[in-house]
Amino acid sequence: MTLMPNAITAAPLLSVRGLTRRYGARIGCADVSFDLYPGEVLGIVGESGSGKSTLLSCLAGLQPPDQGQILFDGTDVLTLPEAERRRLLRGDWAYVHQNPRDGLRMGVSAGGNVGERLMAVGARNYGAIRATATDWLGRVEIAADRIDDRPSAFSGGMQQRLQIARNLVTGPRLVFMDEPTGGLDVSVQARLLDLLRGLVRDLGLSVVIVTHDLAVVRLLADRLMVMKSGRVVETGLTDQVLDDPQHAYTQLLVSSVLQV
Numbered sequence: 001m002t003l004m005p006n007a008i009t010a011a012p013l014l015s016v017r018g019l020t021r022r023y024g025a026r027i028g029c030a031d032v033s034f035d036l037y038p039g040e041v042l043g044i045v046g047e048s049g050s051g052k053s054t055l056l057s058c059l060a061g062l063q064p065p066d067q068g069q070i071l072f073d074g075t076d077v078l079t080l081p082e083a084e085r086r087r088l089l090r091g092d093w094a095y096v097h098q099n100p101r102d103g104l105r106m107g108v109s110a111g112g113n114v115g116e117r118l119m120a121v122g123a124r125n126y127g128a129i130r131a132t133a134t135d136w137l138g139r140v141e142i143a144a145d146r147i148d149d150r151p152s153a154f155s156g157g158m159q160q161r162l163q164i165a166r167n168l169v170t171g172p173r174l175v176f177m178d179e180p181t182g183g184l185d186v187s188v189q190a191r192l193l194d195l196l197r198g199l200v201r202d203l204g205l206s207v208v209i210v211t212h213d214l215a216v217v218r219l220l221a222d223r224l225m226v227m228k229s230g231r232v233v234e235t236g237l238t239d240q241v242l243d244d245p246q247h248a249y250t251q252l253l254v255s256s257v258l259q260v
């Protein structure tokens with residue numbers, strides 16, 4: 001995987017400094033800092049309980065951190081008025097949940113799930129909305145004749161692909177993904193990963209992706225951040241970190257995968 005070409009000249013899209021979230025005396029994540037550049041994919045890895053989900057939900061505005069700063073394109077996200085923050089969450093940002101049921105409206109048709117996102121950012125022409133929804137279903141390999149079916153009639157892999165279409169249809173600049181291939185059969189995971197890799201590349205997406213699966217970040221991420229007990233213990237280019245891990249914990253993570 002190549003280092004993003006515009007990293008040298010472009011300003012970071014997302015700048016995070018000292019992000020900390022506690023649950024009472026317990027640390028969710030502590031003192032996390034990083035920059036994400038346009039078109040870059042950052043993978044956050046670590047074992048269960050290492051703070052990946054806490055960090056992602058703080059970044060995406062799903063829960064407030066106790067300390068720290070998040071700058072998106074230079075704007076201080078944590079001090080934004082609520083209406084502007086919501087606009088950001090609807091338009092510029094997207095969040096792909098591990099469980100598609102958390103990111104889809106199960107009682108609404110596949111086309112409706114994609115189309116209502118367009119309406120939320122101002123689209124009004126029914127024909128154009130349906131045409132765009134059909135196009136996006138095609139991009140995530142869902143046949144056009146399933147457009148009026150509800151997600152409950154879809155397989156897990158199809159539901160996840162639909163969630164991805166719903167999230168990407170509005171052209172977000174930053175996408176958060178929480179274990180997007182978790183809970184799926186291995187063959188379904190492989191197909192979804194392939195699809196995700198194509199979309200990330202074709203759309204030039206900036207992505208923060210959380211996973212415990214090193215194969216996922218090997219395929220998708222330009223850069224890695226390894227977390228342990230809520231703290232970042234190692235960062236670097238994905239291939240460097242996975243092929244030559246410096247921290248003992250990363251060495252353990254990598255070797256435990258190799259032993260499987």
Ligand SMILES: Nc1ncnc2c1ncn2[C@@H]1O[C@H](COP(=O)(O)OP(=O)(O)OP(=O)(O)O)[C@@H](O)[C@H]1O
Pocket residue numbers: 023026027028029046047048049050051052053054055212230
């Ligand atoms: N709602 C909560 N209330 C109390 N403690 C929490 C809560 N959510 C997370 N924690 C604690 O924060 C720490 C980090 O958990 P987190 O879920 O962020 O880790 P994770 O790496 O995402 O794990 P997993 O992969 O299992 O989801 C853990 O010690 C966890 O017990």
